[in-house]
Amino acid sequence: MTVLFWFRNDLRLADNPGLFEAAKKGQVLPIYIMDEHLSDFKMGSASKWWLHHSLKNLDASLDCKLNVYAGRPMDVLIDLVKKHNITAVYWNRCYEPDRINDDSKIKAYLKSIAVECQSFNGSLLWEPWEVLKGDKTYYKVFTPYYRNGCLKAGMPRTPLPKPAQLSCIKDKDAITIDALSLIPKIHWYDQMEETWQIGEQSALNRCESFLNEGLLGYKELRNNPAKRNVSRLSPHLHFGEISPNQVWHAALAVGTVRGVENDLDCFLSELGWREFSYYLLYHFPKLPRQNFQPKFDAFPWIQNEGFLKAWQSGQTGYPIVDAGMRQLWQTGYMHNRVRMIVGSFLIKNLKLHWHHGADWFWDCLVDADLASNSASWQWVAGSGADASPYFRIFNPVLQGQKFDADGEYTRCFVPELKDLPSKYLFNPWTAPDHVLRASGVVLDRDYPRPIVDLARSRDEALLAYKEKVMPPEPVDF
DNA sequence: TGAAATGTTGGGGCG
């Protein structure tokens, strides 16, 4: 019999539950479908670039038997099931709301024509519908969700090996990966090619080298954007080149080293935050567009194209913000600490809606992920579940001084300021003239002055929050 | 997974 296995965000052979089961049944028709019609969130440019390379890599590991199509999955699957006498269709579940709806239609249709259809869990440690509070509602606060919901529910499944026997067939009518035109015409991704190694083996290597070289000290050093104490696994996890189960168990295996316990717990809880994002998206499908806390609908966001362009292009006049935005543009990635800083700045100092930040990240990030992106922007905005309180406003000068004290990260991405002493690196407009001269910096010419005043924009944001968002005090007679 | 304002404390200079 021939089983169709539909690859989605699980572009790997090891620990792939759907593929593992398909391979046991007989011949496998492995396919990937590029569906550009499903949701409002079309895949961004950086993600497409990554996907291109990831598909090439997967194809190679399948002896060039990956079958690629473009179109609506329902149409593609119906054709293939007829043409190849498919008796079963397997896939690993996706959790984006539109994908869930479409998948359930497909599953119902396949069952109606007597084709076996099974979905598996290949990308989450705990199923969102299985983790509930005592009253059967879903958790809205991370810590109880993670500790009482997830961890007490049991240890995540241990990873599966690659299928022992995998006999794939090639469909002559499949198109090539190149025909998907995933690589942009404009050649802006040179530095991305230098930054990333894509594919299943690279993901495993990245995981191993992080655990060996970056886990010790993770809890503190992960906040320093110049240090290599973050895993940088997010794009690999997004495309499923590695599963969270593989990461979880690999981390546990090295977590027996003395002195690393707190670092390990902290790292595992970051996988927990990824789960929490999917969990929130599952239970609150409007998360990508709608404030999780509706009271934030009343916040007076402003429209300002100039502010948005300055933020996107890394020309805000705040070096740590600009460094982050340029890292994003050049490498398709931004360090987590800096994501929080630029997010806080966009929302609270510029007072632009978090949608603008989420949309830009969606297009630029190689790890763009609907669940993580939506949940994290709402977290920064204060409108999310268990969010950062609105009044927690980052000061980009202090954040730079605190987490990039020697300026290594900022100098790398804002090279026009590289000769400024650290004392003035994060607030160059306060530098005395002779210091600017000695560093070869002319403000406005080489680097912009701040586009907003920190203290004033902060006060305005707090006032707007207090007046428009905070519920009025009940009047007590 | 803040920052700024405000409050408290204690040592040292000084009349």
Next chain:
DNA sequence: ACGCCCCAACATTTC
């Protein structure tokens, strides 16, 4: 020696 002021260093409160 004593009280007073100043201010740094923390701690607490507030947004």
